[in-house]
Amino acid sequence: MRATLGDVRVVVLLGCLAILNVPPDAISPAAPDVIFHNGVVLTMETSRPRAEAVAILRDRITAVGDDEDVVPLASRTTRLIDLRGRTVMPGFIDSHAHWIGDGEMVGYLPEQAIDAALRRGWTSINEQFVDDERLSRLRALDREGALRLRVNAYLPVNYEDDKFGGWYLGLEPRRSYSPHLRLAGIKLFLDHDWGTTFHWDQAELNRYVLVAHRNGWQVSAHAVSAEAHDQYLTAVAEALTAHPNADARHRVEHVVQLRDDQLARMRSLGLVASIQPGLPGDSLREIGFPELVARGETRWIARWRDLVDSGVRTIGSTDMPWLVLVLGGHATALPHGSPLEAVHQAVTRQSYLGRAPEDWQLAQRLTVEQALRLFTIDAAHGTFEEDVKGSLAPGKYADLVVLSDNPLSADLLAVEVLATVVGGRIEHCAERVKDANMCS
Numbered sequence: 001m002r003a004t005l006g007d008v009r010v011v012v013l014l015g016c017l018a019i020l021n022v023p024p025d026a027i028s029p030a031a032p033d034v035i036f037h038n039g040v041v042l043t044m045e046t047s048r049p050r051a052e053a054v055a056i057l058r059d060r061i062t063a064v065g066d067d068e069d070v071v072p073l074a075s076r077t078t079r080l081i082d083l084r085g086r087t088v089m090p091g092f093i094d095s096h097a098h099w100i101g102d103g104e105m106v107g108y109l110p111e112q113a114i115d116a117a118l119r120r121g122w123t124s125i126n127e128q129f130v131d132d133e134r135l136s137r138l139r140a141l142d143r144e145g146a147l148r149l150r151v152n153a154y155l156p157v158n159y160e161d162d163k164f165g166g167w168y169l170g171l172e173p174r175r176s177y178s179p180h181l182r183l184a185g186i187k188l189f190l191d192h193d194w195g196t197t198f199h200w201d202q203a204e205l206n207r208y209v210l211v212a213h214r215n216g217w218q219v220s221a222h223a224v225s226a227e228a229h230d231q232y233l234t235a236v237a238e239a240l241t242a243h244p245n246a247d248a249r250h251r252v253e254h255v256v257q258l259r260d261d262q263l264a265r266m267r268s269l270g271l272v273a274s275i276q277p278g279l280p281g282d283s284l285r286e287i288g289f290p291e292l293v294a295r296g297e298t299r300w301i302a303r304w305r306d307l308v309d310s311g312v313r314t315i316g317s318t319d320m321p322w323l324v325l326v327l328g329g330h331a332t333a334l335p336h337g338s339p340l341e342a343v344h345q346a347v348t349r350q351s352y353l354g355r356a357p358e359d360w361q362l363a364q365r366l367t368v369e370q371a372l373r374l375f376t377i378d379a380a381h382g383t384f385e386e387d388v389k390g391s392l393a394p395g396k397y398a399d400l401v402v403l404s405d406n407p408l409s410a411d412l413l414a415v416e417v418l419a420t421v422v423g424g425r426i427e428h429c430a431e432r433v434k435d436a437n438m439c440s
């Protein structure tokens with residue numbers, strides 16, 4: 001339904017042109033519906049990091065380049081949107097969150113959670129605890145057209161000591177119900193309360209991971225402590241030995257405490273590190289956290305820079321709404337839960353409550369360029385979707401954001417998301433540009 005608008009317009013226009021006696025071949029069938037031009041386009045493509053214009057046909061990008069190459073692709077039906085020097089980037093991907101599943105914790109009904117995410121520039125979210133009941137609800141939202149962004153579902157197989165068995169095995173790994181809802185993987189919890197409680201014995205974990213792996217499922221595992229990482233690395237290594245797969249991309253969620261040998265092992269097993277740049281933040285004061293730190297070396301904690309520099313594929317997220325709960329009644333205020341705040345946390349290591357970072361955290365800061373990858377192209381790799389998401393390139397989904405300023409040079413927390421586009425549809429438009437040509 002979404003894809004047919006363009007066709008209707010072309011048909012109508014062809015009718016008009018026939019009356020005006022203009023030859024129909026004056027319109028190329030591939031003419032874009034929309035061209036954004038005169039902007040700073042950060043493509044997140046290494047071969048062409050900067051451009052000025054993006055052309056969109058239906059739900060896909062058809063061209064990215066300089067104005068002089070892209071603007072002439074316009075036909076009479078193409079809407080030209082003058083960015084006036086504003087920045088366009090790929091839509092952001094929140095790789096680990098509970099926007100919809102746990103949104104009620106901060107007062108969001110599902111539609112409000114979706115709206116809040118879009119307002120912040122998220123075009124894809126990975127929902128990390130989608131059980132059978134939540135999956136039914138997501139499918140219903142999708143059928144109603146209310147899933148205005150793209151959701152990757154991770155299906156839990158345990159919560160604390162509660163094991164849910166192989167309920168997910170009746171489902172098909174990486175199945176897309178629609179372009180907006182997809183089964184991405186399974187989720188398991190290895191430890192809890194900052195690594196003071198453990199939920200698996202090694203043999204049981206090995207079996208679970210092997211069954212999921214053998215059936216084609218990506219495994220995503222909550223691991224905070226070094227002990228939990230040991231358990232998971234062992235289980236993944238066994239599964240990969242039994243069923244070799246050079247591109248399994250099993251994920252570790254949180255990766256809070258990691259020794260050097262574990263970091264090297266993560267790289268050699270091809271594991272993906274799924275981090276929240278806001279950690280440990282104010283958690284440093286929580287019960288259990290100082291004890292976790294004391295069990296090892298301080299430099300093992302939240303090694304975001306070491307992970308990225310060592311070539312472990314690293315993806316970023318907010319874990320909304322869990323981490324913002326420290327903010328109390330302000331949890332849903334901007335910029336909280338936004339990609340720009342998360343990038344700011346990665347480059348400053350400041351906490352949600354403004355807690356100043358310690359020296360060992362400062363040593364683990366990322367650059368803005370590195371941090372932006374966590375929420376775009378690398379995040380797309382995290383769900384095997386780098387062919388359709390995460391950068392601005394022909395053939396990919398037209399998922400993008402228009403920003404008030406360039407995050408590479410501006411004050412990150414002052415950058416405003418002016419528009420959020422999902423599959424070529426403008427799903428969010430800031431008040432102050434509503435009257436401009438941007439969104440009308």
Ligand SMILES: [Zn+2]
Binds near residue numbers: 096097098
């Ligand atoms: Zn979570």
